[in-house]
Amino acid sequence: MTSPALHPAKVAPEAAIAAAELAETLLGDANAELSQILRLRPQRGAIFSGHYRGRSAIFHLALSPHVARAQLRGVEEATRLRGYMAEGLYRVPEPLGLLDDGTLRITARAGGRPVLEFLMNAKPRHHADVAPRMAGWLLHHATPTLRWRAVNRGPWRKWAAESATKQRHPDLIEPEARLLDLMQRLSHRLEGDWRVSLAHGDFHPNNLIWNRGRDILWGIDISASSTAPIYRDMARNLVHAARRGVLPSGQRLFGVDRATVEAFCDAFDMSPAERDGFLPYFLCYETLIRVEDETIGPRRIATTREMTLAMIEDIESLLT
Numbered sequence: 295m296t297s298p299a300l301h302p303a304k305v306a307p308e309a310a311i312a313a314a315e316l317a318e319t320l321l322g323d324a325n326a327e328l329s330q331i332l333r334l335r336p337q338r339g340a341i342f343s344g345h346y347r348g349r350s351a352i353f354h355l356a357l358s359p360h361v362a363r364a365q366l367r368g369v370e371e372a373t374r375l376r377g378y379m380a381e382g383l384y385r386v387p388e389p390l391g392l393l394d395d396g397t398l399r400i401t402a403r404a405g406g407r408p409v410l411e412f413l414m415n416a417k418p419r420h421h422a423d424v425a426p427r428m429a430g431w432l433l434h435h436a437t438p439t440l441r442w443r444a445v446n447r448g449p450w451r452k453w454a455a456e457s458a459t460k461q462r463h464p465d466l467i468e469p470e471a472r473l474l475d476l477m478q479r480l481s482h483r484l485e486g487d488w489r490v491s492l493a494h495g496d497f498h499p500n501n502l503i504w505n506r507g508r509d510i511l512w513g514i515d516i517s518a519s520s521t522a523p524i525y526r527d528m529a530r531n532l533v534h535a536a537r538r539g540v541l542p543s544g545q546r547l548f549g550v551d552r553a554t555v556e557a558f559c560d561a562f563d564m565s566p567a568e569r570d571g572f573l574p575y576f577l578c579y580e581t582l583i584r585v586e587d588e589t590i591g592p593r594r595i596a597t598t599r600e601m602t603l604a605m606i607e608d609i610e611s612l613l614t
Contacts (some may be wrong), residue, residue, distance in 0.1 A: 362394075
């Protein structure tokens with residue numbers, strides 16, 4: 295095996311080398327090669343590209359027992375999904391190996407381009423193709439386990455409130471306090487049943503790989519096998535893109551991309567209660583639960599503030 299190239303440049307060389315050495319130790323004499331480090335999160339994990347037994351592969355290295363357990367569950371979930379997402383338009387990659395009780399997870403590489411990267415670089419005329427496919431992938435993924443369950447709004451509101459107290463960026467503290475208040479007010483209007491399924495867990499647009507030539511959309515990094523309201527995965531997708539300034543339609547609804555909201559609503563045939571209640575509730579949750587850390591630059595903070603203020607405006611309109 296050869297030591298992987300350090301990419302992107304922000305990766306700490308010493309930590310990357312240590313992670314690569316651990317991965318190589320776990321692989322032992324296997325027919326495998328690490329070629330490039332794609333991501334490194336200290337104390338959590340590292341991701342490498344390379345080859346495994348003659349196939350292009352992605353290697354996920356866990357750097358904590360918690361992440362290793364999550365990877366073990368992820369392989370179990372990916373195996374379940376391959377039962378109906380191995381072929382066709384909507385797919386998940388094939389698990390190739392799992393070593394040391396989940397410490398190293400090896401998955402076939404999905405051919406294509408991350409959706410967020412595509413949206414940031416493609417010409418606007420190609421943007422309209424993306425939202426219906428993302429919504430279609432999520433519907434296809436969720437359908438076998440999709441069911442109605444009584445609304446349970448309390449935990450989400452609690453977790454959002456706990457995260458809001460950790461916000462340290464001055465430009466976001468006041469808008470997020472207002473958004474939390476709106477989330478609490480909105481929660482009192484939620485009643486009846488909402489739809490739940492086994493969730494993706496991290497359904498952001500860079501965990502979707504689009505092969506335009508073959509018209510295949512891959513969902514990667516399947517990280518959860520727990521049941522959650524379907525609106526949570528949608529909110530993860532919508533907020534992740536909007537806080538990076540990616541609005542394919544050029545129009546907002548609840549602070550995020552209007553066309554993508556409408557694509558999710560159409561794919562799931564949402565009722566008014568889902569569209570104007572459950573979905574904005576989870577958009578609030580997703581905005582508040584992911585606190586921007588101190589390393590985030592001013593442009594991202596400004597974009598997040600703009601998204602949050604637009605979300606506040608539309609939710610205030612709902613509540614009047």
